Structure formats: structure tokens, C-alpha cells
Amino acid sequence: MLNMREDELEFEGQESADTDFIIDPTDETMRSINYGLYTQLNALKNFYFRIQNGYRMTAVTWLIAAFIGMGFLFSQDGKNMPLHPMVILFFILLATMSGITLLWFLDIFIYQTYFYSVVLEEAKLEKKDEWLPNLSLNIGLLQLGPKTIVLQSYFYIGCHFILLFIMCLMTISLVKFELLYSILIVLGFICLGWLIAYIMLKIECPPKSASFRASYQALLGKAMPKRKL
Numbered sequence: 001m002l003n004m005r006e007d008e009l010e011f012e013g014q015e016s017a018d019t020d021f022i023i024d025p026t027d028e029t030m031r032s033i034n035y036g037l038y039t040q041l042n043a044l045k046n047f048y049f050r051i052q053n054g055y056r057m058t059a060v061t062w063l064i065a066a067f068i069g070m071g072f073l074f075s076q077d078g079k080n081m082p083l084h085p086m087v088i089l090f091f092i093l094l095a096t097m098s099g100i101t102l103l104w105f106l107d108i109f110i111y112q113t114y115f116y117s118v119v120l121e122e123a124k125l126e127k128k129d130e131w132l133p134n135l136s137l138n139i140g141l142l143q144l145g146p147k148t149i150v151l152q153s154y155f156y157i158g159c160h161f162i163l164l165f166i167m168c169l170m171t172i173s174l175v176k177f178e179l180l181y182s183i184l185i186v187l188g189f190i191c192l193g194w195l196i197a198y199i200m201l202k203i204e205c206p207p208k209s210a211s212f213r214a215s216y217q218a219l220l221g222k223a224m225p226k227r228k229l
Contacts, residue, residue: 034129041122042135048115055107056155059100063159066096070166089170093163100163104156108204112152120215127219140219153200164193 069092073085081088122136168189175181 031129031131034125034132038122038125038129038132041118041125045115045118045122048111048118052107052111052115052152055103055111059103059156059159062096062099062103063162066092066163086170086174090167093167093170097160097163100156100159104153104200107156108153112204120219123219151201151204153197153204157197157200160196161193164189164196 070089073081073089073092119136119139123140126132126134126137168186171185171189172182175185
């Protein structure tokens with residue numbers, strides 16, 4: 001009896017809280033095998049989706065950490081720093097922008113590619129077996145739509161704009177808020193923000209059809225309209 005309880009405790013300790021990978025037992029029928037494949041693909045899609053959400057939560061954490069650092073610099077304790085607070089603030093903002101750009105690269109270039117690859121395989125099963133839900137086929141239709149698509153880079157662009165706005169105010173304060181210099185600085189940061197947004201959106205949504213959207217176009221047999229950023 002004691003050994004049985006120890007085995008139960010050991011088994012419970014090895015159990016995972018993630019139940020997305022648990023599927024119903026399959027048999028030799030093709031319907032059952034396709035259902036098992038579809039369930040595993042869906043679990044893998046959710047896995048990549050959670051990783052991408054984790055990157056965005058990390059970006060928000062870094063943004064909040066930058067605000068905390070700025071608050072410390074302009075507090076009473078920050079006045080005892082060996083360097084000027086504005087110099088330290090500039091490096092904090094620059095480091096935060098670099099880190100958020102790195103997270104954007106991992107999110108869009110790596111895990112979004114994995115995510116859409118799994119979605120494409122799910123869509124093939126959904127088109128083959130009509131009894132499966134059309135979740136991935138609907139995702140494909142949204143990707144082919146000219147107006148319904150929401151690019152994920154907008155989140156990271158928003159984070160960059162917040163940091164650029166703070167850098168703009170910091171630079172204006174260095175020139176003592178003189179009107180001509182302030183206008184030039186504001187225009188310069190607006191151009192810089194527009195350039196960053198343009199590059200990020202063009203990379204995520206290139207002018208030519210990306211391989212994922214082209215594959216969906218072939219799968220659905222639907223002409224893909226041109227999209228403007």
C-alpha cells in the first residue's frame with residue numbers, strides 16, 4: 001500500500017499542467033488518424049501562440065522597467081549618479097528600443113513563421129475533411145483579405161513610438177525649448193518614427209506575396225488582392 005502511494009505521488013509530480021497535448025485514443029481508421037494529427041497540430045499552434053504572447057509581455061515589462069529607471073534618475077537618489085541623468089536616460093531608452101526590436105525579430109521572423117506553417121497544415125486537413133472545424137481556413141481568409149488583416153508589428157511600433165516621444169522631449173529640453181530647434185527636432189523624430197514603422201511593416205508584409213499567403217492562395221484557389229500598408 002505504501003509503495004502504491006509513492007508511485008502515485010511520483011506520477012503526479014511528472015504530470016504537466018499543459019493538457020493541450022492530450023488527445024483521444026486513435027484507431028486504424030483514417031478519420032481517427034486525421035483527428036489525432038489535427039489535434040496535435042492545434043496543440044502545437046497554441047504552443048507557438050503562447051511563446052509569441054510571452055515576447056509581447058516581455059516587451060511591456062522592458063517598457064515599464066524603462067519608466068522605472070527614468071523615475072529613479074529624476075528622483076532625489078538619481079542626482080548622485082556619476083553621469084548626467086540625461087546621458088543615462090538616453091542609453092536606457094536606446095537599450096530598451098534595441099531589446100524590443102530583438103523581441104520583434106524573434107516574434108515575427110521565427111515563431112510567426114512556425115505558427116503559420118502549422119496553420120497551413122491544419123488548413124489542408126480542414127479542406128480535406130469537411131467535418132473538421134474551419135479555424136485555420138478562416139485565418140487564411142483573413143490573411144488574404146485586403147482590409148481585415150492586423151499586422152502584429154503594430155504592437156512593437158507602438159512601443160517604439162512611446163520611447164521616441166520621450167527621447168524627443170528630452171532632446172527639446174536640451175535646446176531650452178527654442179522654437180526653431182524644437183520644430184526641427186519634432187520633425188526629425190516624426191521622420192525617424194515613420195521610417196521605423198515603414199521598415200517593420202515592409203519586413204512583415206513584403207510587397208511580393210509571402211510564401212504563406214501564396215500557399216494559401218493555391219490551397220483556397222482564390223486570387224489574392226494587393227494590400228497597402
